[in-house]
Amino acid sequence: MHSPIIWHSFFFLLFSILACAFAVAVVVTTNIVRMAFFLVVSLGSTAGLFFLAGADMVGAMQLMIYVGGTLVLLIFGVMLTAQQPFVSMHTPSGEWILAAIVGGSLLAVLLQVAWSVDAWTQGPPLPEAAYTREGTQGNASEALAHDPRFAPSQTATQLGFGLLGERVDQLSVKDPESRAGMSGYLLPFEIVSVHLLVVLVGAAYLARARYRASE
Amino acid sequence: MNLLTQPVGVSHYLVVGAVLFVCGVVCMATKRNALGVLMGIELVLNGANLNFIAFGSHVLNRAGARTLGLDGQLIALFVIVLAAAEAAIALAITLNYYNNQATVDVDHADELRG
Amino acid sequence: MAEYLQTFLPYWAAYLLAALVHAALLIALSLGSGIAFVWAERKVAGRIQDRLGPTRVGGKFGWLQTIADGIKLLTKEDLCPKDADPLLFRVAAYVSFGASYSAFIALPFANGWVAQRMNVAVFFILAVMGIEVFGVILAGYGSGSKWSLFGAMREAAQVVSYEVPLGMCVIVPVMIAGTMDLTTIANMQGGWFWNWFLFHDIFTFLIFWVYFTCATASVNRAPFDLAEAESELVAGFHTEYSGFRWLFFFVAEYGSMFVVSGLAALLFFGGWNGPIPVTAFWPDHPALNYLANFLGMANFVFKAILGVLFMMWVRWTLPRLRIDQVITTCLKYCTPLAAVFFLGATLWTFAFPGGVTGMRGKPLGAAREQYEQPIESETPAVQFDSSPSDQPGEDRVAATSSVRLRPAR
Structure with missing residues (x-):
């Protein structure tokens, strides 16, 4: 059987290698500013992985809030406190060894779990036409266009309805009993908005107290 | 087994999520700079987010399989928003600490020890 | 291909x-x-x-x-200063250019002529443009020069602040169109120029100017180019750069100018739909359709270039603001104005769904439906309580199609 390269898998490999490599780089490097930069690349690649998983809204949110907002804030903090002794702080090697042992065993457990469910180890197969040699030449693009991997995903509207308390993706569930658990997210949404407001006021208050203390 | 010719499943995403999570945990444990610890937290949250997205994705699961559906994406959104709030507060605390103690080394934050 | x-x-x-x-x-x-x-x-x-x-x-x-x-x-020689962080100094220019270039991915040039059509294109472009500030911050820090660092700090504060009113301004056309897909937004403004969202109502007309102010600030053009204020900071964040890396920053800046102007053209000026719909009267023929699309692209590029020229005109006319004036403009003027216009536009769309001209006898709802699949269920809430059908799968398809926006072929 002819098996073509799946570009979805190719980009998954690319982004996952970027994300993992730069996450490891964040751990290994001692310079705090470089750490921040590696973190940016790692989280940006994670956004790419979100896009590949069909979550385009979440991917864009990740780029906007995480990479564009949170990390700029973080780098701001780094630059405000970046005096020579704090730019690169070394960790005693005993702590490194301990952390490596704990992290390694945690990773082993997580990898074991990740591959223990058979239904998860392989994604949905490509449409039949993609596997024939003629398919790659002619009508494969037709068949692939309807594959969820390559069709543009459209989740923004559903997410918006979900945040307003309507689950337009769960309409097929007729049983009110099982529908009760999948109501919308209006209350959490409101709580989060008030929470953000409180955080904003709190952060502003802390920043004000800072000036008073220094006078 | 060639990864390029094989459709990506949930497990692949879980592996990436696990690596990010472990990197974050190790980062939190080993860094002495308070902002470095904060970066570790961000990595941990992203590893968890990746799992939520993978469990809810219709791209990675076979048709008809039971998935988290939209809930996965919604939870991921809330995690992102809460992470932003957490970073803002943690940064304010760190700056305050830096102003009072003239250091960002978390090992020196032991004034409350009895 | x-x-x-x-x-x-x-x-x-x-x-x-x-x-x-x-x-x-x-x-x-x-x-x-x-x-x-x-x-x-x-x-x-x-x-x-x-x-x-x-x-x-x-x-x-x-x-x-x-x-x-x-x-x-x-x-020119590719210099790296002694005090600089070599890795960050070298990489910063690429980050800046990469972010500016990535924004082109989601920018449609004509109906269907887009690198990757995205359902959240508007949001994506804004997000990617926000990453560009990273290159500037890294350049400022990595140069190991105090002028660069000052420029980078100003840039970070400025760009993060201006993202707030910019997002609010962009929301208004998105709200009127009911989608974040740029191709659909532009298609909905087809026909004569009074269908443009600029002339949809008084608030969209006013908010365009707020948008353009914020866009100018977010791409660091004068009078908001505090990050490279040459009268006080030598050259700001790119003081230490020379040769090709400096060129990267420059190209990134002009690329971003084109992107924000193109976004303005798509959101407010109808994108590739000209003031007079010449090509609408053409007979339906593949070659003619291709030519119409090509003319549409020329139209769009012309509008975007007009926006860039406008920015240049502003740059050489107005004096540069101080940093506190820049932040004041953002937080005390642009944000409240954008909020008020946003509220006004919301109320207007409630009161007069067709806009000020009523889309010339074609209410906006009709214009929208033209680019939608036929709606099987009116509102999801009604669908939710409707009598159970025997095939839940079919029901689900009907429900999801009501929230999908696709142009009619």
């Missing part, structure tokens, strides 16, 4: 080549527009200051001046 290449190339090579060609087209566009805009900037600056601008290289109007400058920059 990939299908054609497959006739004489292996499968993977064909797709790789097709992808490379498309990427090269976009790179050529952003580099080419950079070169053209630098020339235009110098001519505009010259004329405004009662000078001639470049006149020597390449004929009477100095057409080749930028090319000559580019060759000069390429042959």
